[in-house]
Amino acid sequence: MNTELIVFTHNDLDALGCMLNIEYRMPSIPKKYFHTNYVNITQIVDNIEEYIKGRTDIHILIPDVSFSTAKDQLRRLYNLGKCTIIDHHLYPDGFWDEFPNMKVHHSTQKSATLLCNEYFGNTGKNINLDKLTTIIDIYDLWQVKSPHFDLAQDLNEYFWQYDIAY
Numbered sequence: 001m002n003t004e005l006i007v008f009t010h011n012d013l014d015a016l017g018c019m020l021n022i023e024y025r026m027p028s029i030p031k032k033y034f035h036t037n038y039v040n041i042t043q044i045v046d047n048i049e050e051y052i053k054g055r056t057d058i059h060i061l062i063p064d065v066s067f068s069t070a071k072d073q074l075r076r077l078y079n080l081g082k083c084t085i086i087d088h089h090l091y092p093d094g095f096w097d098e099f100p101n102m103k104v105h106h107s108t109q110k111s112a113t114l115l116c117n118e119y120f121g122n123t124g125k126n127i128n129l130d131k132l133t134t135i136i137d138i139y140d141l142w143q144v145k146s147p148h149f150d151l152a153q154d155l156n157e158y159f160w161q162y163d164i165a166y
Contacts, residue, residue, distance in 0.1 A: 003057045004030045006048060008077070010064045010112075011035040013159045017113025017136040018063035018086070024129055025120035035164055036065060045073045052080055063087065064112030068095070078102055086115050088140075111140035 007022060009015040015035065022031070032051060036044045052058055059082045066089035067074040075098075077083055084103040088111055096104050105119050113136040117123050123130060137143075139152035146152070 003059055004032065004055060006032050006034070006052065006058055006060045008034045008036070008044065008048060008060060008062045008065060011037050011164050012064075012140075013136055013156045014112050014140040015064045016159065016164055017111070017133055018116045019164075020129060020132065021113065021116035021120055021122050022061065022063070024122055024126060038066070038070075041065075041070050041073050045076050049076065049080060058082070059084065061086070063116050066090075068092070071095070074099070086112055086119055088112050088115060109141075111137040113137060113140065 005022075005026065007019070009018055019033065034044050034048055034051075048060070058080075060077055060080065061084050062077065063086040065085075065087065067085075068089060068091050074085075078099050078101075082101075083099075084105070086105045088106070088108055090108060091106070096102070096106075105115055107115060110118075113133050117130070117133045122133075135148060135152045135155055138146045138148050139156050143149060143152075
């Protein structure tokens with residue numbers, strides 16, 4: 001397989017969980033990661049477009065990026081090649097209708113990390129990845145009644161001491 005996976009994700013703990021699930025499922029597939037803080041979404045899409053120039057067999061995987069206020073940027077990505085989106089953010093009804101060839105795995109009931117864990121068939125294959133996925137899901141969906149919420153908050157605080165891009 002010569003496909004290069006372009007991964008465009010957020011820059012938070014949920015994005016890290018997505019990345020870990022992607023790497024666990026596809027360790028040998030070449031990947032290029034791009035991260036957005038939403039303020040720079042247009043710039044990052046520009047960077048992806050520039051990176052893809054001259055490449056033919058690419059797949060853009062987009063976990064944990066909300067395009068509800070940046071649909072024009074999603075259109076740009078969609079027109080570049082095969083796209084899969086795995087997301088949990090809110091979207092208006094019919095949002096995905098103009099993207100018939102995009103694979104969309106969406107639920108507001110789970111974090112993007114948990115959606116990736118399930119989508120890639122990782123559930124039950126690595127107990128540590130499952131535990132981390134659960135902790136990230138607790139934090140990202142703000143499950144304050146969970147007995148593990150304090151741990152999840154601590155993990156998120158620790159995460160912000162580092163840069164996801166390194």
